[in-house]
Amino acid sequence: MYKPEEHNVICTVCPIGCRLTVIREEHEPDGYKVIGGVCKRGEKFGVKEVTDPTRTVTSTVAIEGGLLPRLPVRTEKDIPKHLNYELMKLISSVKLQAPVKIGEVVVANVFDTGVNVIATRSMRAVK
Structure with missing residues (x-):
């Protein structure tokens, strides 16, 4: 059975710190499904963290x-x-x-x- 690529991420966009699960899904508009966030900013963060992680140093x-x-x-x-x-x-x-x-x-x-x-x-x- 095929299991999609899955990543667990803690969102740092705001102080809530939602636990996100980012799953690779071809049929989604951006190619990923994000579970566990309470806002759209968290969804964007989750996808970016999996595809192109960046940091301020x-x-x-x-x-x-x-x-x-x-x-x-x-x-x-x-x-x-x-x-x-x-x-x-x-x-x-x-x-x-x-x-x-x-x-x-x-x-x-x-x-x-x-x-x-x-x-x-x-x-x-x-x-």
Whole structure:
């Protein structure tokens, strides 16, 4: 007996955290049936999580000459999930020099995705 491809996903679109079951179904408009969500946003999330998972990455980088030793950063947009580990390795090698302004690009065009890593706070230089 044929059993369709099935994935269990927890939705992160809102704080409810619905447990979704995403089943491959050829006759559905987008090719998948989503069970367990309470809204349309959850259905879209479930299909995207199965077909093209992405994440916003947050971290910190070393900064010299600043008030603090680390500066918080994040990706401007989601990047493909399979790139997260490599991005974290890249971010761990970055060393900035203060001052840095919020929104300033720290790493441009990560792995040719068109997404930048930006500073999420300003850091003034300390003498």
